Amino acid sequence: MRRTGLLAAVTALVAGVLVWPSASGAEAAPAVFTHPGVTVSRGQLDFTRSKVLAGAQPWKGAYDQMMAGRYADPNRVPKPRAVVECGSYSNPNHGCTDEREDAIAAYTNALAWYVTRDARYAQKSIQLMDAWSAVITDHTNSNAPLQTAWAGSSWPKAAEIIKHTYTGGWPGSGRFATMLRTVYLPEVINGSHSNGNWELSMMEAAVGISVFLEDRASYDKAMAKFRTRTAAYVYLASDGALPRTVPSQNLDTRDKIVNYWQGQSTFVTGLTQETCRDFTHTGYGISAISHVAETSRIQGQDLYGTDVGERLRHALGFQSTYELGAAVPSWLCGGTLHRGLGPITESGYNALHNRLGFAMTNTEALTLRNRPAGTDNLFVAWETLTHGDNPS
Numbered sequence: 405m406r407r408t409g410l411l412a413a414v415t416a417l418v419a420g421v422l423v424w425p426s427a428s429g430a431e432a433a434p435a436v437f438t439h440p441g442v443t444v445s446r447g448q449l450d451f452t453r454s455k456v457l458a459g460a461q462p463w464k465g466a467y468d469q470m471m472a473g474r475y476a477d478p479n480r481v482p483k484p485r486a487v488v489e490c491g492s493y494s495n496p497n498h499g500c501t502d503e504r505e506d507a508i509a510a511y512t513n514a515l516a517w518y519v520t521r522d523a524r525y526a527q528k529s530i531q532l533m534d535a536w537s538a539v540i541t542d543h544t545n546s547n548a549p550l551q552t553a554w555a556g557s558s559w560p561k562a563a564e565i566i567k568h569t570y571t572g573g574w575p576g577s578g579r580f581a582t583m584l585r586t587v588y589l590p591e592v593i594n595g596s597h598s599n600g601n602w603e604l605s606m607m608e609a610a611v612g613i614s615v616f617l618e619d620r621a622s623y624d625k626a627m628a629k630f631r632t633r634t635a636a637y638v639y640l641a642s643d644g645a646l647p648r649t650v651p652s653q654n655l656d657t658r659d660k661i662v663n664y665w666q667g668q669s670t671f672v673t674g675l676t677q678e679t680c681r682d683f684t685h686t687g688y689g690i691s692a693i694s695h696v697a698e699t700s701r702i703q704g705q706d707l708y709g710t711d712v713g714e715r716l717r718h719a720l721g722f723q724s725t726y727e728l729g730a731a732v733p734s735w736l737c738g739g740t741l742h743r744g745l746g747p748i749t750e751s752g753y754n755a756l757h758n759r760l761g762f763a764m765t766n767t768e769a770l771t772l773r774n775r776p777a778g779t780d781n782l783f784v785a786w787e788t789l790t791h792g793d794n795p796s
Contacts, residue, residue, distance in 0.1 A: 432627070433620035434703045440564035441702045442612040443695050443751070447796030449565070452789055453519045466776035466789035467519060475505070475512035475779070478528060482506050482535035490547035500551055503540075506532050507558035508785050514565035515786060526570040529562055534576040537583040543591055550602050552591040554783040556609030557695065559584065560616040567616075584613045593622055595629045597652050600637040600677045601685050604692035605783065607633065611696050615703065630696050631712065637689055638715035639675045647671055670735045674722025682742035683723060690719050690745075691784050694752035698791075701755070708755050717756045717764065720749055724766040728773075745770070747777035750787035754794055 440446055455463035470476060483506065489498035513529035516522070536559075543552045563584075567577050574580075592606040592613075610626035613619075635648045647665065649655040655664055662669045666680035678686045693716050697707045707713060726732060727745045749771045757764045771777075775792065779785035 432705065433614070433623035434705065437615055437618050438702055438704065439568040439615075441699065442560045442564045442615050443698050443702075444561065444565075444790045445702045445796060446569070448790060448794050449515075449518050449569075451794050451796045452515075456519050456789075462775045462788050462792055466786065466792065469776050469778060470512060470786050470789060471516065473512075473778075475509040475785075476516055476525075477509075478524065480506075480509055480528070480532075482532045484536040484539040486539050487542045487544055488540065488548075488551060489544045490551040491545045492547055494547060494551075496545065500547070503536070503551070503555045504558070504782055506536060507555045507562070508779060508781070508783075510562035511558050511565075511785060514562040515789065518565055518569060523570075523572050526566055526572060529566050530570075530574055530576065533559065533563060533566070533580050537576060537580040540583060540587055542587065549591055549596055549606055552588055553602070553605035553609040556584070556588040556592060557605065557612055557692075557783040558785070559588070560609075560612035563616050564612075581617055585617055585619075589613050589617075589619075589622060593625060595633070597650070599685075600633060601689035601692065603629065603633045603650075604637060604689045604696075608692040608695050608783075611699055615699060627696075627700070634693055634712050634715055637677050637693070638719045639671045639673065640711070640715060640718065641673045643671075645671075647677070666737070668737060672722075674718035674720075675736075676719055676723070679723065679741070680737035683727060683745045684742075686719075686723060687744075687746040687748045687780075688782075690716065690723065690752070691748035693719070694748070694755070697755065698751050708760060713756060713760070716752050717762055720752050720756075720767040721764060724749065724770040727770055728766060746780045746784065747774060747787065748780075748784055749774070750777050751791040754791045758793060758795065 452463060456467045483502035485499040488500060488503050489496055490500040494500045510529045510532040513525045517525035517529065563580060566574055589610060592610045595606055596602040607626045607630040611623060614623035614626060632650055636650045639647045646658060646661050649661065655661050665677050668675065668680045676686050676689060678689060693712065697712055697716060700707045723745055726741050727743050732739050732741050749767055753764060753767050753771045756762045757768060776788040
């Protein structure tokens with residue numbers, strides 16, 4: 405059986421179609437889930453809390469930034485609705501901004517609770533989560549999968565902290581779990597056959613929800629899709645002459661692949677499928693990769709030592725180089741880039757530089773320049789606070 409398996413792998417490699425290990429490998433669900441365990445662990449939270457309470461930088465400044473914004477407003481009133489309708493670029497916007505921002509606010513208040521142990525923050529987080537779980541039934545229109553992914557990435561981060569660290573009780577946690585299971589998970593778990601950052605964000609939400617629900621089957625399914633999509637999103641020279649593809653997209657010719665990569669025909673390590681679109685959307689994809697890698701590490705299966713970590717490291721380095729202002733060569737995106745990577749480097753940089761020892765000079769420079777990293781108001785929030793130079 406071993407010889408047969410090896411022969412199959414070699415045959416696939418020669419044919420250029422070997423993707424990476426499936427859900428039986430490093431991304432398989434743990435036998436027992438770790439909580440809190442979506443993007444941020446108890447150890448990371450404890451480190452963050454100790455630094456903030458000691459007034460140490462950059463964590464105290466990051467915390468103060470978070471608390472000074474609208475997401476920590478104690479008078480915030482949740483704005484749930486039964487059906488959230490989001491068209492392309494959130495037009496129409498019927499509850500799209502409200503949902504995403506209430507989810508970020510729930511996470512913000514959960515972090516504030518953990519740092520201060522002030523029950524009022526936990527209760528505000530619960531109020532926001534309960535308000536939505538009592539009302540929402542569906543997401544509609546063309547951006548429904550992405551909208552569900554963005555909000556569905558923040559909700560479980562908040563819920564994990566509250567359910568597993570707040571001692572005051574959360575009677576509505578079961579209803580919230582039902583919301584995630586019936587409204588959010590079905591919208592994201594099967595992925596997207598189109599754009600890369602969409603499916604990466606959808607798998608981030610699916611993985612986080614699966615941890616909260618302790619749903620091993622969904623975790624495995626989401627991780628398998630994540631591995632395939634990550635390999636198709638960030639190019640490595642070891643991939644060969646052309647980037648890897650997602651089989652369901654039928655990108656079976658060079659012309660189709662070049663078109664899918666925004667017209668880019670020269671492939672270099674660290675380039676992403678959306679680099680030539682703009683850095684903002686590229687940042688969404690990179691951020692989702694880093695978030696899933698963090699969650700997987702917390703759950704005991706470290707993807708940073710696989711091609712996921714290698715792709716993340718090179719994607720961060722490549723994009724950071726140009727985000728910092730390096731001249732754009734004519735072969736790259738026709739010599740024009742649309743910068744604006746967003747606050748997305750902290751968690752990947754911390755894992756790959758601080759934990760694993762990679763130099764990452766350009767990513768380091770960009771990370772330090774952007775501190776304290778705030779929020780993109782979509783699904784990324786407060787990562788200098790939670791992941792900046794965090795050894796846990």
